[in-house]
Amino acid sequence: MVLYFLTLVLFVMGVYCLIAKKNIIKKIIGLTITDYAINLFIILIGYRANGIAPILFKNMTMKELSEQGVDPLPQALVLTSIVIGLGVLSLMTAICLRLYEKYKTFDMGEINRLKG
Amino acid sequence: MQTAYPLFSVLPLAAAFFNLLVTKLNKKVADYIAFVVTGTLAVMAVLTVFEAPFAYRVGGFPAPWGILLISDGLSSLTLVIINVIAFLAVIYSTKYMTMYTAKPKYYSLLLLMIAGMNGVVCTGDLFNLFVFLEVASLASYALVGFGCEHEELEASFKYLILGEVASTAILFGIAFLYSMTGTLNMPDLARQLEIVGINKAVAFVIALFIMGFGLKASTVPFHAWLPDAHPSAPAPISALLSGVLIKAIGVYAIARIMFDVVGPNAMVSTILMFLGALSMVVGVFLAVGQSDIKRMLAYHSISQMGYVMIGLGLGLNPNVPALVAAMALFGGIYHFVNHAVFKSLLFLCAGSFEFRTGTRNRYEMGGLIRKMPVTSTACSIASLSISGVPPFNGFWSKLIIIVALVQAGYYIYGGIAVLVAFVTLVSFIKLQRFVIFGQLPARFAALKESPFAMTFPLVVLAILCLGLGLAYPFLDHSVLQAARNALLDKLSYMGYILGG
Numbered sequence: 329m330v331l332y333f334l335t336l337v338l339f340v341m342g343v344y345c346l347i348a349k350k351n352i353i354k355k356i357i358g359l360t361i362t363d364y365a366i367n368l369f370i371i372l373i374g375y376r377a378n379g380i381a382p383i384l385f386k387n388m389t390m391k392e393l394s395e396q397g398v399d400p401l402p403q404a405l406v407l408t409s410i411v412i413g414l415g416v417l418s419l420m421t422a423i424c425l426r427l428y429e430k431y432k433t434f435d436m437g438e439i440n441r442l443k444g
Numbered sequence: 445m446q447t448a449y450p451l452f453s454v455l456p457l458a459a460a461f462f463n464l465l466v467t468k469l470n471k472k473v474a475d476y477i478a479f480v481v482t483g484t485l486a487v488m489a490v491l492t493v494f495e496a497p498f499a500y501r502v503g504g505f506p507a508p509w510g511i512l513l514i515s516d517g518l519s520s521l522t523l524v525i526i527n528v529i530a531f532l533a534v535i536y537s538t539k540y541m542t543m544y545t546a547k548p549k550y551y552s553l554l555l556l557m558i559a560g561m562n563g564v565v566c567t568g569d570l571f572n573l574f575v576f577l578e579v580a581s582l583a584s585y586a587l588v589g590f591g592c593e594h595e596e597l598e599a600s601f602k603y604l605i606l607g608e609v610a611s612t613a614i615l616f617g618i619a620f621l622y623s624m625t626g627t628l629n630m631p632d633l634a635r636q637l638e639i640v641g642i643n644k645a646v647a648f649v650i651a652l653f654i655m656g657f658g659l660k661a662s663t664v665p666f667h668a669w670l671p672d673a674h675p676s677a678p679a680p681i682s683a684l685l686s687g688v689l690i691k692a693i694g695v696y697a698i699a700r701i702m703f704d705v706v707g708p709n710a711m712v713s714t715i716l717m718f719l720g721a722l723s724m725v726v727g728v729f730l731a732v733g734q735s736d737i738k739r740m741l742a743y744h745s746i747s748q749m750g751y752v753m754i755g756l757g758l759g760l761n762p763n764v765p766a767l768v769a770a771m772a773l774f775g776g777i778y779h780f781v782n783h784a785v786f787k788s789l790l791f792l793c794a795g796s797f798e799f800r801t802g803t804r805n806r807y808e809m810g811g812l813i814r815k816m817p818v819t820s821t822a823c824s825i826a827s828l829s830i831s832g833v834p835p836f837n838g839f840w841s842k843l844i845i846i847v848a849l850v851q852a853g854y855y856i857y858g859g860i861a862v863l864v865a866f867v868t869l870v871s872f873i874k875l876q877r878f879v880i881f882g883q884l885p886a887r888f889a890a891l892k893e894s895p896f897a898m899t900f901p902l903v904v905l906a907i908l909c910l911g912l913g914l915a916y917p918f919l920d921h922s923v924l925q926a927a928r929n930a931l932l933d934k935l936s937y938m939g940y941i942l943g944g
Contacts (some may be wrong), residue, residue, distance in 0.1 A: 329523060332903060346605070346609070346802075352601065352800060355605060359605065359608055359609070359612075360611075362612050363608075363854055364611055364617050366615050366619065369619055370622075371618045372616075373619060373623040375620060377548070386821070397817070399626075401622070401628075405571055405619075408571070408575060409615060412575065412578045414809075415578075416578075416581055416582065416604075416608055417605065419585060420601075420604055420605075420608075421581060423585075423589055423600055423601050423604065426589070426592060426597050426602070427597050427598065427601060430593070430594050431594065439598050439601075440597055440598075441594055441595050441598060442595055442598055442672045
């Protein structure tokens, strides 16, 4: 339960950073933190105390595996999610650099040509 | 078609990759690759409509463990919309994109976006849906900023941040659902949720999904990115974003999850109808005052998606008579198709005007019907369609939605829908008055019609606008009805877990 709560704290910190900070680099960091919080949450779903790797060895029955093995699916999901996060992060950084070239600032308050 | 079903996302994905390699040797090939791939996909999509529903098992794994691709009425209809409009947008791009540099990269991003949208529509697995949604979204963020000017980059960054917040919410919802039910397969999930019922956790997941997919579909409290992002993209991309993307990864995903996975529910119905009505009103009133044509069209997208949402919302309500709910849903899906046709047509027309005049401000144009007759006529037809003038297609779908609202006893929502249709008409009459008719400024005296590659898609879409409207009372509506039944029939959706 404590772990879930800490994940929530991490998530809220990320959201705060995303909303309250003016600097776009900090916004990117905030978004990445929320992303990691969700990834940790997915890992926690598959967590089992003293669990073993979900591989069926020869000297093991199906029942033993299902009682001791961790759920492999969340781990696969998190891998995919991390890769997507990497793609998003690199695109964000690229746009951020281009924005700096044009506006000569990282301050979102000064990048305001559009009305929204 | 069954064995070729995964090609809908595999083919554009592969083409996007090879396109970049091949164009290192010869830049001219890019046009042909995109043309052939999207043409093939459009033909395949039209063929899929005539198939009976089926489920495809990826890799041959049986259903709850492997990934299912599902083809039913709604998904095949959405595939047709996506791929036909993408094909026309590619034809248009061959000439329009000469305004920009780096054409091969543009086509690769476009193909990636198509792959993502097709994937979202085909899949029967929730996590798979998320992955394809991210593929489509990432490509669209990059395409919005494709011009690399001040406004475009700003719009792209704004869209990216908000879009990623939405994706985070969706992923959180998916993780929550998995922790409750232990499955990600959508038909299996539907069966599991039938047992669990709507408890607090499921309600939380629904809220996350409405926020996430609602942001992708730009319903009103989450709409702030759309009026910036859609006009900033190149015109064929605006047409795809407004005409297809917000439907495929927003409305389609909401409809699929709310109807087939969660099932009819009065609470969700109330929320969707309220958001729909809010979108209609806010979108249309913000649109009236805009001087930039594309920005105005973007606001109208918000408003028109409200009609679709209100139709879907009423269809989701278990307390109204089944016939009325079915009618509302039919209207919603019909408007979904019509909006894709006329909104992409309007954006392509705006692009065509911009291509020749170099401006998007409607007060700087005028009298263009004398110089650009084809584009102007197409623009008039689309304007009449979107404002719901009979006998164009927009009229019938709005009429069905309004009649269903009145029959279900939602008189206020019905009144709002009529009012919004009227304000839309006013707004588009202003567009006609300032752009197509009126005084031709002296500096446009030597203006020519756009090239054939740009007028051809306009003509095709204008004929579709007219055809879908004029033929409506006479033809049978089996395609639309199949799409509606796919949503209403939750039991047969759960059955896909066995078949395939």
